[in-house]
Each structure stands twice: as C-alpha cells, then as structure tokens.
Amino acid sequence: MSQQQTKNCITLRGSAQIICEYLKFAINSVLFQRGLYPPQTFKAEQQYGITLLISEDAQIKSFLTNLLTQSEEWILNKKVSKLSLIIINVANKEVLECWDFNVQYEEGDAALSKEKNETVGSKDLKKIQHEIRDVMLQVAATISYLPFLDCRCSFDVLVHAKTDCDIPDKWAEAKPVEIANAQNVQLKTFSTSLHKMETVVSYKLVD
Amino acid sequence: MAQFNYLNEINSLATMDGPITRGPLQRWAKKSNSENINPLSTSFKNHSNINLSSCNQSMQKLSISANQSCNNSVISTNKTPTRNDNKKGKKTPSKNKSPGRSTTPTPNKASKTPNKADRFIPSRSNSNYDLCHYMMSRDDDRNEDSAPQSAAGEAIGRALTDTEPGRLLQYTCKAPAAPEGYQNRLRVVYSQAKVPSSVKNTTRYIPQAPDRILDAPDILDDYYLNLVDWSASNILAVALGNSVYLWNAGTGQIEQLCTLEGSETVCSVQWVQGGGSHLAVGTSAATVELWDCEKIKRLRVMDGHTGRVGSLAWNMYIVSSGARDGNIVHHDVRQRDHAVATIHAHTQEICGLKWSPDGKCLASGGNDNLLNIWPIAQGQHYSQTQHLYSFNQHLAAVKGLAWCPWSAGILASGGGTADRTIRIWNIKTGANINTVDTKSQVCSIVWSTHYKELISGHGYANNQLVIWKYPVMSRVAELNGHMARVLHLALSPDGTTVLSAGADETLRLWKCFMLDPSKKKEPTDSKAAKSLLNMNSLIR
Numbered sequence: 001m002s003q004q005q006t007k008n009c010i011t012l013r014g015s016a017q018i019i020c021e022y023l024k025f026a027i028n029s030v031l032f033q034r035g036l037y038p039p040q041t042f043k044a045e046q047q048y049g050i051t052l053l054i055s056e057d058a059q060i061k062s063f064l065t066n067l068l069t070q071s072e073e074w075i076l077n078k079k080v081s082k083l084s085l086i087i088i089n090v091a092n093k094e095v096l097e098c099w100d101f102n103v104q105y106e107e108g109d110a111a112l113s114k115e116k117n118e119t120v121g122s123k124d125l126k127k128i129q130h131e132i133r134d135v136m137l138q139v140a141a142t143i144s145y146l147p148f149l150d151c152r153c154s155f156d157v158l159v160h161a162k163t164d165c166d167i168p169d170k171w172a173e174a175k176p177v178e179i180a181n182a183q184n185v186q187l188k189t190f191s192t193s194l195h196k197m198e199t200v201v202s203y204k205l206v207d
Numbered sequence: 208m209a210q211f212n213y214l215n216e217i218n219s220l221a222t223m224d225g226p227i228t229r230g231p232l233q234r235w236a237k238k239s240n241s242e243n244i245n246p247l248s249t250s251f252k253n254h255s256n257i258n259l260s261s262c263n264q265s266m267q268k269l270s271i272s273a274n275q276s277c278n279n280s281v282i283s284t285n286k287t288p289t290r291n292d293n294k295k296g297k298k299t300p301s302k303n304k305s306p307g308r309s310t311t312p313t314p315n316k317a318s319k320t321p322n323k324a325d326r327f328i329p330s331r332s333n334s335n336y337d338l339c340h341y342m343m344s345r346d347d348d349r350n351e352d353s354a355p356q357s358a359a360g361e362a363i364g365r366a367l368t369d370t371e372p373g374r375l376l377q378y379t380c381k382a383p384a385a386p387e388g389y390q391n392r393l394r395v396v397y398s399q400a401k402v403p404s405s406v407k408n409t410t411r412y413i414p415q416a417p418d419r420i421l422d423a424p425d426i427l428d429d430y431y432l433n434l435v436d437w438s439a440s441n442i443l444a445v446a447l448g449n450s451v452y453l454w455n456a457g458t459g460q461i462e463q464l465c466t467l468e469g470s471e472t473v474c475s476v477q478w479v480q481g482g483g484s485h486l487a488v489g490t491s492a493a494t495v496e497l498w499d500c501e502k503i504k505r506l507r508v509m510d511g512h513t514g515r516v517g518s519l520a521w522n523m524y525i526v527s528s529g530a531r532d533g534n535i536v537h538h539d540v541r542q543r544d545h546a547v548a549t550i551h552a553h554t555q556e557i558c559g560l561k562w563s564p565d566g567k568c569l570a571s572g573g574n575d576n577l578l579n580i581w582p583i584a585q586g587q588h589y590s591q592t593q594h595l596y597s598f599n600q601h602l603a604a605v606k607g608l609a610w611c612p613w614s615a616g617i618l619a620s621g622g623g624t625a626d627r628t629i630r631i632w633n634i635k636t637g638a639n640i641n642t643v644d645t646k647s648q649v650c651s652i653v654w655s656t657h658y659k660e661l662i663s664g665h666g667y668a669n670n671q672l673v674i675w676k677y678p679v680m681s682r683v684a685e686l687n688g689h690m691a692r693v694l695h696l697a698l699s700p701d702g703t704t705v706l707s708a709g710a711d712e713t714l715r716l717w718k719c720f721m722l723d724p725s726k727k728k729e730p731t732d733s734k735a736a737k738s739l740l741n742m743n744s745l746i747r
Contacts, residue, residue, distance in 0.1 A: 035391040063382040070378070081373060090384045149391055154384035159376040167376060174377035 009112065010121040013076060015194035020072040022132050022190075022197060023101060024064055027085055027157070028054045029139045030099055034087065034146065036153045048133040067157055070168060074161060075195065078105050082160035086177050090152040095177045097146065102198035106191060121193030131190035135199055138187045145185070146203050181205045390602065390625045411723055413674065413684045417715035418704065421454070423447055428710035430606060430623065430650060430694065431517045431531075431558040431574065433475040435708045437697040439482035442500065443706065445714065446473035451488055453500055456699065464498055465505065467491075477519035477526070482700075485540075487526045489516030495528045497540055511536040511546045518560035520569065525588045529557025529571055535581075537589035550592045552579055559608040559620070568595070568634055570618055572605025578620050580634055596637050602626040607652035607663060611677075619661055621649025629663060631678065643680040645673065650694050655720045656702035662719065664693030664707055672696070672707055674719060686717055 010018075025047055032042050032053040037060070042053040055061060074080040085099040108121035158174050167173070179202050187199040425448035426434060434446040443454040444464070449472050451464040467473060467490055475489035484501040493512040498505050514531025521527075525547070526538045533553040538545040553573030561570050569581040569590045578598040581590035598620075607621030607629070616635040622628050629649055631641040648666030655661060655674075660683060662674045670693055672686040691710035698705055698720075705717045 037385050038389055057383070059383045063378065063380060066380065067378050152385050152387070152389065153391075155382060156377060160373050161376050162373050165374060165376075167374075170379050171376050172379050174375045176375055 008122050008124050009116065010108075010123060010125070010192055010194060012119050012194055015121060015192040016072045016075040018128060018132075018192050019075055019103065019195050019197060020068045022135075023071065023083065024068055025052050025054070025136065026099075026101065026139060026199065027064060027155075028052065029136060030085060030087075031055055031060070031155065033140055033143050034097070034149055034153075036087065036149070036155060048129050048136060050133055050136060052136060066170075067159075070171070071159060074159070074165065075103060079162045079165040080159055081162070084158040084160065084177070086156050086158060087149065088154050088156060090154050095179050096149060096151075096153065096204055098177065098179055098182075098202045100198075100200040100202065102200065104196040104198065106194055106196055108194045119194065123191070123193035128190065128192050131188070135188045135190055135197075139199070142185070142187075142201060146201070147206050179204050411721070413686075413719050414717070415684075415686060417686075417688055418718045419716050421714040421716070423708060423712050423714045426694075426708060426710070426712050427472060428691065428694070430604065430648075430692075431556050433477070433518050433558075433560075433695060434473070435695040435697045435706065435714070436476050436478050436486075437699055437706060438478035438486075439480070439700045440484070441700050442478075443697065444476045444478065444486055444500075445708070446476050446488070448472060451476060451486070451498075462500075462503065464488075464500060464503060465496075472515075474515045474517045475519045475528075477521055479526075480521050480523070487519045487521065487528075489519050489528055489530075491515040493530060493532075495519065495526060495536075495538060497526070507540070507545075509538045509540075509545045511538070511549065514556065518557050518571075520560045520562045522562040522566045522569070523588045527560060527562070527569060527589065529553075529560040529573075531556040533557060533573065533575075535560070535569075535571060535590075539589075547587075548584070548589045548592065550581065550590065552581070552594075553577060556604075558604055558606040561608040561610055561618075563610045563615070563618075563634070564612055565615055568616075570608050570610070570620070570634075572601075572608050572620060574604040576601050576603055576605065576622070576626070578605045578608075578630075578632075580618075596634070598630075598632065598639070600630060600639060600642075601628070603648075607649045609652040609654050609661065612654050612656050613659075619652045619654065621645070621652050621663055624648040624666065629675070629680070631680070641678060641680050643675070647671075648692065650692055651696040651707075653696045653698045653705060656698070657720050657722055660720070662696065662705055664696045666692030670709065670711075672705070672717065672719075684719065686719065688715055689713070 028042075029052055031037055032039065032055070037055060037057065039053075041055055041057050043056050044051050045054050046052075055064075071080060071083060080103055082103065083101040085101070086095050087097040087099075088094065089096055106121075108119050112122050113119050158177065181204055182202045183205040184200055184202045187201065189196060189198045191197070423445060426445070427448065432446075435443070437443045437456070441456045443456055445452050445454065449467040449470075451473055453462045453464050454460070455462075464486065465488070472491045473488055474491055475487075477487045477489075479485040479487070484499055485506070486498045486500050488496040488498060490496065493510065493514055493516060495509045495511075495516055496505055497507045497509065509526075509528075512528065512530035512532055512534060514533075516528045516530045518529040519526060520529075524539060524541050526540055527535055528538065529535050529552065533551065533555055535550040535552045535557065536546050537548040537550075539547045552571050553575050555574035557571055557573045559570070559572030559578075562568070563570070566588065567583050569583075571579045571581065573579075576599065578596075578601060579594045580596040580598075582595045583589070584591045601620065601622040603623030603626035605620050605622055607619070609619045611617035611619070616633055617640075618632045618634055620630050620632065622630075627645050627647055627649065629643050629645055629652065630639055632638070633640050645663065645665060647668065649663055650666055651664040653662050654677075659677045660674055661677055662672055664672050669685075669687060670689040670691055672689075672693055674683040674686070675681070676683050689707065689709035689711055690713075693707045693709050695708040696705060697708075703718055703721050705719055707715050707717065709715065
C-alpha cells in the first residue's frame with residue numbers, strides 16, 4: 001500500500017504499487033470472470049470493499065508476481081505506456097480478446113512536490129480505491145456483452161515499453177497482436193494523481 | 208407549367224451552398240454585428256419576390272440563355288445581375304452533364320422538363336435561410352477554433368495507439384493454459400435459453416403447484432449425494448445433515464432414525480427392495496450402515512471404501528455402494544465377510560448407481576463423466592468386475608440414472624452442468640436411442656410407472672422439474688417452484704406422486720402422475736395411500 005503521511009501524500013513508488021495492485025486484481029478478475037480457468041482454483045479475497053477472486057494456481061501466481069514486480073519498476077521509471085492482457089485460443093493461437101491497461105503519467109500535486117522535494121500526489125486513498133472499485137465492478141459486468149470463450153484458453157501479458165527500456169532476463173520482444181473484427185469498449189478510468197489508468201477491452205465481434 | 212419550371216429552377220439554384228457575394232451575405236455580416244433579425248428576414252422576402260417577378264418577365268430570355276453558355280450578356284439586364292451571374296455559374300456544370308442539350312441551343316422549354324422532373328425541390332417559402340446560414344457559418348467558426356484542438360487530440364491518440372517508437376515485451380515464462388478437458392463453466396450463462404414448452408396438449412391435468420411442501424432443514428446441497436428414498440411400504444427416508452429421518456407418507460409421522468457422531472454426514476440412503484424395513488445408509492466415514500427401521504436399530508456397519516459413500520443400490524441381499532474413491536463394493540448383508548466383490552469402476556467419485564429392475568445389470572455414473580454398465584456375475588446377485596459398456600458421451604458427472612420400469616434394458620441418464628443432456632440407452636444393443644438437451648443441469652431422473660413418461664429434476668436457471676414423453680422426449684410439462692436446484696427425486700410406491708428435494712431445503716410433493724379417475728384403474732391400496740398423503744401434519 002502507499003505510504004500515507006500527514007496530508008494524503010502518495011509517492012511515486014506508492015502510486016506505482018497501487019497501479020500494480022490494481023493490475024493484479026484486474027487480471028485475476030478477468031481470468032475468473034471470463035471462465036479461463038476452473039473456478040475452484042480461485043480464492044475469494046476482500047479488496048477495495050468488494051470480494052475479488054485471485055487465482056491459487058502456483059504457475060499463474062508466479063507469472064503474475066514476476067510480471068508485476070518488473071512492471072512496477074518500469075512504471076516507476078515511466079518506461080511503460082500500456083499493458084495488454086491477451087486471451088488466446090490454445091488450439092489455433094488466435095487472439096480472442098485483449099484487455100488494454102493504458103498508463104498515463106500525471107504531474108501530481110505541484111505544491112506538495114516542491115515541499116517534499118520529490119514528485120508526490122495528494123489524492124485521497126479512499127477516493128482512489130473507490131474509483132478502482134468502480135472499474136472492478138465494470139470488469140465483472142463485462143460478461144454480459146463479451147462473447148463466450150468456447151475453447152481452451154490461455155493468456156499472456158504484453159508490455160508496451162519505451163525504446164530505451166532494457167530487456168531484463170527472461171523477457172523477450174513480442175509481436176503486436178491483432179483481433180479480427182474487433183470491438184472496443186472503454187471502461188472507467190481512475191487516477192492516483194500520479195498515474196492514470198485507462199482500461200479498454202477489445203473483443204472479436206461474432207455475429 | 209412554364210412558370211413553375213422557372214420557379215423550380217430558381218429554387219434549386221438558390222441553394223446556399225455556394226458563396227453568395229451580394230445580398231444575404233452582407234446581411235449576415237450585419238447580423239453578426241448584432242442587428243435585429245426580423246426586419247432583415249422580411250426584407251429578404253421582399254427582395255426575393257421582386258426578384259421572382261422580374262425573372263418571370265424575362266423568363267423566355269433566361270431559359271434560352273441557360274441553355275447557352277453563361278457568357279451570354281442578356282443576363283446582365285436582370286435587376287439583380289450579380290446574383291444571376293452567380294446562379295449561372297452554378298447552373299452551367301449541371302447542364303454540361305447532358306452535353307447533347309447544352310450544345311444545341313433549343314429554345315424549347317418543354318424539352319427541359321424531364322430534366323427537372325425528378326429533382327428535389329425545396330419549398331423556398333418554408334425555408335428559414337437566415338437561420339440556416341447562421342448555423343452554417345457558426346459551424347465554420349467553431350471548426351476553425353477547434354482545429355488545433357483536434358490536432359492535439361490526434362497527436363495524443365497517435366501517442367497512445369502507436370507502438371512504433373516503443374518495444375513490445377513479454378515475459379517468457381508463460382502462464383499455463385487451462386487444464387486439458389476443462390470446459391468454460393459460463394456456458395450455462397451464455398447458452399441459457401428459454402425453452403418453449405411443448406405445445407403438445409396432454410389429455411390429463413397436471414397440477415402446476417406442489418401438493419404439499421415439507422421442510423428439510425440442513426439438507427446438504429451436494430450434487431454427488433443421494434439423500435432421499437421412498438420405500439415400497441410408503442416410508443420416505445431423508446438424510447438431513449448428520450441425521451436420517453423417516454417420514455411415514457401414510458400417517459405423516461416423523462421418526463428420527465439415527466444421528467451420526469462427530470462431523471460425519473449421511474451421504475446416501477437406500478431402502479431394501481420389496482417393502483422391507485431395512486435401510487442402507489452411506490456415510491462420509493466411508494461406511495455403509497444397515498438399519499432396521501421398525502426397531503430403530505443398527506444391524507451392522509460395513510466398510511470397504513476409502514471415501515464417502517454417495518450412492519447405494521440394492522439387488523436382493525446384495526447392497527452395492529459407490530464411493531468417492533471410485534470403487535463399487537458389493538456387500539452381501541447376510542455374510543460375515545460382507546464385501547463379496549470390489550470393482551474399480553471410476554476414476555472419480557461415483558454419484559449414480561442403479562440396479563436394473565430385473566437385477567441383471569448395474570449402471571454406475573461417475574464424476575469422470577463415464578456411464579458404465581456392469582453385467583451380473585454368473586449365478587450371483589452382484590456384478591462382474593468387467594464392464595459391459597462404458598459410455599463416454601456425457602460431458603459432465605452422470606448422476607441421474609433410471610431404468611425404465613416397463614421396457615427391459617432401457618436406461619435414462621442425465622449429465623451435470625456442462626452436459627445438460629438426458630440420454631436414453633438400450634443396454635441390450637448398447638445404442639444411444641435418444642438424446643435431448645435440457646438446457647440445465649440434470650440432477651435426477653425418475654420414470655413414471657403409470658404413463659410412458661419420465662420426470663427430471665434440474666438446476667440453474669429455473670430449478671424446475673420437467674416431464675418428458677417417452678420415447679419422443681417432448682416436454683409434457685414443467686413444474687416450477689423450487690428456489691434452488693432440485694437435487695433428488697423419488698416416486699411414491701403408488702406411482703402417482705413425485706417427491707423432489709431441493710437445495711432450498713424443501714421437499715415438494717407433486718401429484719403429476721395421477722391416474723384418470725374415469726379409468727378406474729387405480730388400485731385400492733394406492734387410493735388409501737393417497738388419502739393419507741393429504742394429512743397435513745407437516746405442512747410448512
């Protein structure tokens with residue numbers, strides 16, 4: 001969680017942590033809500049004032065932990081502009097769905113930053129969590145219009161990073177993905193006052 | 208006719224989409240200097256009137272000149288020369304589209320008519336040009352203002368969408384795919400459709416409401432268990448949590464048969480065939496208990512399993528038990544060494560187990576989606592260890608199993624949430640005779656003994672009971688009422704009443720197989736049972 005000091009002070013690292021925590025819950029929510037993995041492999045957890053489901057699968061857990069620790073570092077250094085969670089049909093490797101998490105960098109509270117001598121924001125943590133909760137509820141509601149994933153699926157996360165970003169161990173360049181006949185739906189946006197997170201889901205329109 | 212032509216021509220030409228150098232434009236300029244609008248519009252009208260009348264006078268000339276090129280100076284004699292010039296300039300290109308006419312300067316006006324005939328002619332008098340122009344010019348202004356904004360927006364959009372300058376990275380230790388054979392459970396949500404009830408009219412009346420409702424507190428909401436059985440002597444055994452209760456359907460009396468100790472729960476109950484008072488009880492402690500229900504006394508405890516015993520079936524003195532370990536154990540209740548045979552029947556929990564009425568075949572359904580048929584061992588009352596058939600057509604756990612009481616070798620089986628089908632099998636040939644998608648989890652199936660029908664209990668979304676006509680498998684009726692899935696079904700010994708046990712902790716009695724009173728076929732003892740059923744000692 002973010003380090004809260006006297007006057008709702010969110011440091012850059014704290015903000016990046018909030019973002020990554022959001023990503024963790026959002027990705028897990030998508031995995032659960034879209035029925036990618038058996039529901040019994042998920043565990044209910046209270047977060048943002050609602051119950052969210054987190055995968056208990058060891059491999060998924062380690063994948064997300066590695067991904068998000070690295071992403072947090074990148075977000076902190078403003079190297080990442082977007083993370084894309086893609087849902088792939090295992091049989092033919094077709095990308096069926098793409099969840100874009102766009103990260104935008106904001107200035108924060110200028111006055112307070114000057115005072116603290118580092119970039120800080122002053123948004124109320126409660127308010128941020130409230131905004132995140134709204135997005136989470138929207139994610140849960142997406143199954144009402146997203147098409148049924150009637151196949152064995154897997155997922156992957158692509159990180160859209162800056163060119164000057166160095167590739168760490170066990171990371172590799174990826175090819176951009178495309179969804180045929182895609183339909184985009186923008187979900188609610190939230191901001192920590194240092195980072196703005198925009199969630200967009202693209203899915204293959206079948207008629 | 209001619210003057211209308213001309214009027215039309217004027218109207219079509221005086222559209223506002225070209226630059227108008229005189230008259231109106233200047234007035235707009237004036238208007239933007241916040242002058243009064245009303246006098247302007249009136250003056251505009253006047254002006255146009257004058258214009259029209261003057262044009263009418265020189266109609267002949269103008270139409271000729273229109274057919275000629277716009278260079279004709281005749282036009283300049285008009286009272287509003289600049290305006291006409293303007294019109295001419297716009298008109299000429301349209302004329303040029305039909306080159307045959309424009310090159311031959313025929314003064315014949317009639318020849319023009321077909322050209323104009325299909326043109327859309329706005330009513331000039333109804334058009335508020337002042338307003339139109341104002342709106343148009345205002346839009347222009349706004350566009351100019353917002354131009355830099357949209358440019359900035361585009362730049363932002365490009366920055367967001369364009370991944371060109373960045374790199375796309377992925378973590379190479381991938382997350383695993385969904386396990387092999389896993390099926391998306393949301394299928395039910397997506398494919399749930401309101402099934403149109405069969406329009407086929409049945410001649411008999413089927414009450415849509417339960418005859419009575421009994422409370423069943425703490426009944427386990429577990430698909431894999433079999434907690435209800437109705438004996439031939441009209442006593443219903445119900446397992447609620449860790450206790451077994453006996454409800455005498457004739458008198459309405461309730462007796463508590465037993466309560467298991469500790470946290471153990473009752474997982475299955477099954478009456479011995481032929482109206483005896485012996486009840487087999489399967490427990491979560493992996494034992495099968497045998498109870499004498501007249502004396503309320505436990506006769507023996509039989510082990511042999513390593514998991515809870517969720518299904519039981521009697522065949523003469525043999526009680527067959529299916530358990531979570533996937534084994535079927537045949538217990539000879541008369542012998543000291545009760546376990547006469549053990550079969551490794553399934554790889555997962557056995558939830559359905561039924562002996563055929565003739566005692567020749569045992570059907571078992573498991574959570575491994577298999578339906579196995581076991582033939583009887585030579586000269587014995589228990590089955591062989593090698594299956595006769597193993598059907599893998601079901602896509603989910605097979606719990607609902609029922610042998611047809613009037614046609615030997617016919618078996619109905621129902622699959623769980625991911626499968627939702629009822630399949631009818633002919634065990635003599637091994638053929639799947641019929642398959643019907645019920646659109647809902649099939650928890651239990653019971654055949655009617657009076658009608659060529661069977662009834663099935665369902666889960667999400669309607670938690671209904673469905674009566675099917677055999678062999679066509681058309682819907683005869685749907686019985687709604689349960690608030691949660693219908694886990695177990697039992698048929699009364701007289702065959703008229705179906706008891707359904709729901710996860711909503713109620714037992715409902717449906718008189719859906721009542722005999723037609725006019726046929727007078729009803730046996731007397733069932734009549735007595737029926738009248739006793741009406742006693743309402745247990746109504747909620």
